[in-house]
Amino acid sequence: MLKSPICELIGIQYPIFQGGMAWASDYNLASAVSNAGGLGIIGAGQMPPDLLVKQIRLAKENTDKPFGVNLILYLSYINELVDAVISEGVSVVTTGAGNAGPFIKKFHDAGIKVIPVIPAVALAKRMEKAGADALIAEGMESGGHIGESTTMTLVPQVAENVGIPVIAAGGIADFRGFAAALCLGASGIQMGTRFIATKECNVHQNWKNMIIKASDRDTVITGRPTGHPVRVLKNKLSKQFLELEEKCADIKEYEELGIGKLKAAAIDGDSEYGSMMSGQIAGIIKEEKSVKDVIEEIMQQTEDFINNFLKFVL
Numbered sequence: 274m275l276k277s278p279i280c281e282l283i284g285i286q287y288p289i290f291q292g293g294m295a296w297a298s299d300y301n302l303a304s305a306v307s308n309a310g311g312l313g314i315i316g317a318g319q320m321p322p323d324l325l326v327k328q329i330r331l332a333k334e335n336t337d338k339p340f341g342v343n344l345i346l347y348l349s350y351i352n353e354l355v356d357a358v359i360s361e362g363v364s365v366v367t368t369g370a371g372n373a374g375p376f377i378k379k380f381h382d383a384g385i386k387v388i389p390v391i392p393a394v395a396l397a398k399r400m401e402k403a404g405a406d407a408l409i410a411e412g413m414e415s416g417g418h419i420g421e422s423t424t425m426t427l428v429p430q431v432a433e434n435v436g437i438p439v440i441a442a443g444g445i446a447d448f449r450g451f452a453a454a455l456c457l458g459a460s461g462i463q464m465g466t467r468f469i470a471t472k473e474c475n476v477h478q479n480w481k482n483m484i485i486k487a488s489d490r491d492t493v494i495t496g497r498p499t500g501h502p503v504r505v506l507k508n509k510l511s512k513q514f515l516e517l518e519e520k521c522a523d524i525k526e527y528e529e530l531g532i533g534k535l536k537a538a539a540i541d542g543d544s545e546y547g548s549m550m551s552g553q554i555a556g557i558i559k560e561e562k563s564v565k566d567v568i569e570e571i572m573q574q575t576e577d578f579i580n581n582f583l584k585f586v587l
C-alpha cells in the first residue's frame with residue numbers, strides 16, 4: 274500500500290483529496306469520499322454560515338472519518354464562516370481566493386489543519402511561512418477558477434521550494450495522473466472533475482453527461498479580462514463570455530452575465546447557459562462511477578504501475 278506524509282498528517286487512508294467545488298461538493302459527496310478512504314471536502318462557496326453548519330453536521334452524520342471544508346476568503350462575511358467551521362470542529366480547511374495567513378493561528382488553536390490552494394511558488398512559500406500544514410498546487414488544467422501555470426510545471430517547483438507536503442491538482446482523473454504527480458514531488462492528489470461524474474455527486478445529470486461526452490478540446494477559459502479566469506465546458510454561455518472579450522466589454526458586463534450561472538448548471542441542469550465548470554481531463558472520463566470505485570481503482574492501478582515500473586529500466 275502506498276504511504277504518504279499527507280495520510281499521516283490528516284488521518285486518511287489514501288492520499289486523494291476531493292476538490293471543494295461550490296454547488297457540487299456537498300455533504301453527500303464529501304462523506305462518500307471520506308468513507309472511501311480519501312479526504313472529502315465541502316465546498317462552502319457563498320453559503321451563509323447557517324447552511325454551512327447544516328452541511329457539516331450532515332457530513333458528520335454520514336461519516337466518522339476526517340473531512341474538510343473549502344473556504345473562499347474574499348467573501349465579506351468570511352469571519353462568520355471561519356467561526357462556523359471552528360465551532361463545528363472539522364478536521365481540515367482548504368482555502369482559495371485570498372490570503373489564509375490571518376486565519377491560520379485561529380484554526381490551529383482549534384486543532385484544524387490548514388491547506389491553502391496556491392497557483393504560484395511565491396504564494397506557496399508565503400503560506401508555508403505563515404504556518405500552513407500542506408499546500409494544494411493547482412495547475413491551469415483544472416476546472417473553475419485557475420492560475421497561469423500548468424500542473425506539470427507548478428508542482429515540482431513548489432515541491433522544491435517548500436518543506437511541507439504538496440498535493441497536486443489540475444488535470445488528474447486516473448492512475449496515470451496520480452503516478453505522474455508522485456514523480457513531480459507531490460504527496461498526493463486532488464481531483465474535482467472526476468468526482469463530479471460520480472453517483473454520489475448531487476449536481477444535475479446534464480452536467481455529468483457533458484463531462485462524460487467531452488473531448489480533449491471541449492473546455493475553454495473565460496473571464497480573463499476580469500482577472501479571475503474560469504475554465505468551463507463550451508456552450509452558449511462560454512461563447513457569450515468570449516464575445517465580450519472580443520469587444521473589450523466593461524467588467525460589469527462580465528459580472529452581470531455570470532450571476533447565477535453556476536447554480537443554473539448544478540441545480541437546473543442548464544447545459545446551454547449554465548457555467549459547466551470542468552477540467553481539461555474531462556476527455557478521459559467516460560462513465561459515471563461510485564466514489565468508492567473511483568478511489569479504489571486509482572489506488573490499485575497506481576500501485577500496479579509503480580510495481581511494474583522497472584520494466585522501463587534497461
